[in-house]
Amino acid sequence: MxxxxxxxxxxxxxxxxxxxxxxxxxxxxxxxxxxxxxxxxxxxxxxxxxxxxxxxxxxxxxxxxxxxxxxxxxxxxxxxxxxxxxxxxxxxxxxYPHVLTDELLRVRYLRRVALDLPLAGIRAVRNDLRAYDGAKSLQLTGPGETTLAVIVGSSTNIRVDLIEPQTFHTPHGDFTASTVAFWADDPKAAVASIRAAFSPDSGLASQKTD
Incomplete structure (x- = not known):
């Protein structure tokens, strides 16, 4: 039952x-x-x-x-x-889009998945296009299963590395990961905004190098 x-x-x-x-x-x-x-x-x-x-x-x-x-x-x-x-x-x-505030990045999938990443806990963010097999919208992947991927259209295109592993509580269970990957329609603009939010200096630097 x-x-x-x-x-x-x-x-x-x-x-x-x-x-x-x-x-x-x-x-x-x-x-x-x-x-x-x-x-x-x-x-x-x-x-x-x-x-x-x-x-x-x-x-x-x-x-x-x-x-x-x-x-x-x-x-x-x-x-x-x-x-x-x-x-x-x-x-x-x-x-229910992803949301960037002054304190956190909330990564979502529809109304059911919401991963809160405090900006103070973000080490780096970058564009990283990857494809995934299977129908699950939430997958723990990578060496040692340390990347939690919020998948849209079988892909993610942004990777956020955390300073230390974080445990996320979701309808699919609890996941501990040191990296979160997700999809954004405009990944370059999203990465620039997130970098500027958690580190203004690194945001300026990214605009020069991208």
Missing amino acids: RPISRLARSFVRLETDIWVSLARAVSRRPDTEGGTPIRYAGAESAVIWAFIVVSAVEIPAVHLLIPWPAARFVALGLGVWGLLWMVGMLAAHHM
Whole structure:
């Protein structure tokens, strides 16, 4: 029963996240927490939009093809639910960006993953494009499994090295890592902003060398 219970909780949590994200999008209230957003939605937006378009075309097509009224009603309900679900997934990518504040960098994936990296604990940050296998959005990788990767579109393109290992509490379990990797739509600008935030001198230096 435990695996079934975990699966049910994950489904309920994801469903809740989707509808909360959709509500935020309708009310135009992205969750930036007063900081500077670092977007990552571009990596998957095209794919999600493709599903949305297909779903929108499929709903009237199925309605015309099914001859039984009861089956039409069920198909219509499922089609509308699926379309709204995909719109909510797109909204989740836009409503919960990474956030850079005066004190920390919050690395996110949708509404469920949020890794808080205190700026005082960052040793270095750089562009580092890497691809990953598997469908998991959170993976512990690297020699000695010390890099925690928050994956979008099967990739990350920014690497943040910490002064010392940090333990992160996530819905997928607890992970201890000395490096965090994640995706940003504009990695060069993101790296420059993070460098300037945790070390103004190194930020100036990066602008000269990049």
